[in-house]
Amino acid sequence: MDSGKSIRNLAVSLHSLLGLKTHLTSNWVKSISDIIKTLPSEKSVDMQPTNSDTDDDDDGDGDDDSVSKIKDELTFLTNYINQLNIKRRQILHEFLDLKGNIRVFCRIRPITGGENFGHLRPVVASNSNEVVLKLMDNKTKSYNFDQVFHPGSSQDQVFTEVEPIIKSVIDGYNACIFAYGQTGTGKTFTMEGSADTPGIVPRAIEALFKQAVDCNHAFLISFSMLEIYMGNLKDLLVPKPTKVTDPMAPCLSIQADPKGEIVIGNLVAIEVNDFNQALRLYRLGCRLRTTASTNSNLTSSRSHCMIRVAITCFDAAERRRETNKLWLVDLGGSERVLKTKASGKRLDEGKAINLSLSALGDVISSLQRKRHHIPYRNSKLTQVLKDSLGDDSKTIMLVHVSPKEEDLCETICSLNFATRAKSVHLGNEDTTVSRQISFWCIVLLHYLL
Numbered sequence: 142m143d144s145g146k147s148i149r150n151l152a153v154s155l156h157s158l159l160g161l162k163t164h165l166t167s168n169w170v171k172s173i174s175d176i177i178k179t180l181p182s183e184k185s186v187d188m189q190p191t192n193s194d195t196d197d198d199d200d201g202d203g204d205d206d207s208v209s210k211i212k213d214e215l216t217f218l219t220n221y222i223n224q225l226n227i228k229r230r231q232i233l234h235e236f237l238d239l240k241g242n243i244r245v246f247c248r249i250r251p252i253t254g255g256e257n258f259g260h261l262r263p264v265v266a267s268n269s270n271e272v273v274l275k276l277m278d279n280k281t282k283s284y285n286f287d288q289v290f291h292p293g294s295s296q297d298q299v300f301t302e303v304e305p306i307i308k309s310v311i312d313g314y315n316a317c318i319f320a321y322g323q324t325g326t327g328k329t330f331t332m333e334g335s336a337d338t339p340g341i342v343p344r345a346i347e348a349l350f351k352q353a354v355d356c357n358h359a360f361l362i363s364f365s366m367l368e369i370y371m372g373n374l375k376d377l378l379v380p381k382p383t384k385v386t387d388p389m390a391p392c393l394s395i396q397a398d399p400k401g402e403i404v405i406g407n408l409v410a411i412e413v414n415d416f417n418q419a420l421r422l423y424r425l426g427c428r429l430r431t432t433a434s435t436n437s438n439l440t441s442s443r444s445h446c447m448i449r450v451a452i453t454c455f456d457a458a459e460r461r462r463e464t465n466k467l468w469l470v471d472l473g474g475s476e477r478v479l480k481t482k483a484s485g486k487r488l489d490e491g492k493a494i495n496l497s498l499s500a501l502g503d504v505i506s507s508l509q510r511k512r513h514h515i516p517y518r519n520s521k522l523t524q525v526l527k528d529s530l531g532d533d534s535k536t537i538m539l540v541h542v543s544p545k546e547e548d549l550c551e552t553i554c555s556l557n558f559a560t561r562a563k564s565v566h567l568g569n570e571d572t573t574v575s576r577q578i579s580f581w582c583i584v585l586l587h588y589l590l
């Protein structure tokens with residue numbers, strides 16, 4: 142057989158496959174590179190005798206072996222590419238679904254130990270998109286969301302629905318995932334989780350690192366964590382001073398850079414090389430969060446906790462930005478001050494949380510109505526999230542509700558808030574960028590299907 146020609150052709154095939162490398166793993170590329178390294182150079186191939194008269198039988202067998210090895214590898218790679226294409230198609234579908242929209246999920250907290258079942262008229266999730274509230278006189282009220290997680294839903298199920306947004310982050314979009322809801326309804330459980338059942342934050346960071354490796358570009362990832370407590374920003378990676386002589390942490394400030402990207406002055410951003418480094422920082426930050434016991438929750442978060450993962454990539458022209466960010470936000474719980482009977486500091490904290498949540502509602506409502514003026518400036522929360530809530534960003538809101546009848550008023554408020562958010566259309570269809578995206582989506586679909 143003409144082994145020289147075969148080897149040359151294989152090398153060409155391998156090189157052309159490398160042209161598709163954008164979505165291939167680094168292992169894939171490494172194995173390709175290793176194969177190519179083992180190929181004889183074109184010159185040496187040309188010089189090899191091609192007829193069977195050669196008296197060096199060992200060399201011939203060696204070539205045959207390496208050709209069949211490469212063929213096997215090619216078959217494997219072709220199958221692998223096919224699998225990737227299926228995945229890519231799925232992602233594309235989700236991308237189109239996500240494009241220009243805020244997605245709203247609802248999670249219903251399960252009844253936890255010690256709660257009275259007796260006179261419950263529970264909130265019911267009738268299917269995966271609808272929440273039905275049972276009201277007086279056999280009346281019901283239903284709400285539709287992109288996804289509804291009933292009380293038995295696992296952290297895994299929640300994350301599976303959230304995960305596609307991580308791909309958008311790798312593609313260069315700013316993204317924001319936030320947990321909203323009445324105090325004690327499970328926001329921290331969803332975002333942080335526990336050691337056995339990790340929540341969205343650890344899972345999202347892990348997925349981000351994995352996808353960054355898989356997409357075969359060099360990324361620089363940095364981690365920051367802050368809380369907004371009583372209207373002030375506090376860096377959660379800077380320990381509180383314990384002695385009077387300890388230096389005070391510098392104040393954090395919110396500015397916009399010339400491109401309109403939000404910059405938080407003095408916020409510590411630590412470069413992390415792997416998931417475990419990021420997780421250690423996250424745990425450190427969680428310990429510094431302001432929590433307190435309230436009538437509704439033994440460890441109530443008294444602030445908005447915000448995790449920012451910034452991703453920079455210098456060598457990927459197809460990304461939308463060089464640096465973009467993923468915000469993971471555990472909002473403070475909305476509460477009816479009369480009901481919680483909070484007083485003193487707890488009352489002030491509750492009021493500050495309610496004020497900023499209402500500012501968030503106003504921003505969302507203005508986005509929904511496509512107003513020219515969006516009142517981002519009315520709270521620190523909306524100022525910080527300004528470039529991750531508007532056009533050209535991806536948002537997931539997880540609204541949390543209680544299953545208890547006594548919380549029905551708060552549940553209705555939360556579901557109304559979430560319903561308003563659901564109809565926000567964040568994309569501006571007329572922008573050139575949007576048109577280009579649509580064009581490339583069509584081209585890609587054509588290519589993939």
Ligand SMILES: Nc1ncnc2c1ncn2[C@@H]1O[C@H](COP(=O)(O)OP(=O)(O)OP(=O)(O)O)[C@@H](O)[C@H]1O
Binds near residue numbers: 442474541
């Ligand atoms: N899906 C769930 N499965 C099991 N336990 C849950 C779930 N959701 C919430 N819980 C439990 O309910 C309690 C209150 O939850 P959590 O502290 O997460 O509420 P929260 O909304 O963050 O409250 P706050 O706004 O006051 O901080 C916790 O003990 C938590 O473990």
